[in-house]
Amino acid sequence: MSILQIKASDPELSTWVSASAGTGKTKILTDRVLILLLQGIPFNKILCLNFTNNAANEMQERIISHLEQWSHSTVQNLSISLANILGRKASKD
Secondary structure, three states: OOHHHHHHHOOOOOOOOOOOOOOOHHHHHHHHHHHHHHOOOOHHHOOOOOOOHHHHHHHHHHHHHHHHHHHHOOHHHHHHHHHHHHOOOOOOO
């Protein structure tokens, strides 16, 4: 993931992402949601707007897939996955 994608994934920053199809917009938004969940934000307090139902479904599937993978991961694989999303090494917290 590029440094710009990592910055855009940070829910602490206000970000506008405009890009062509297949360039990672859904990944950025998905990562933002995952980071919020990791910070303890309840899922029912997170609002995401998509232009199409297909985009919303894709995002939901990706989030569920990550959560499922994390629940079955080894510590090493979980650390790698979290580092890819956070853009830094994950802490034990």
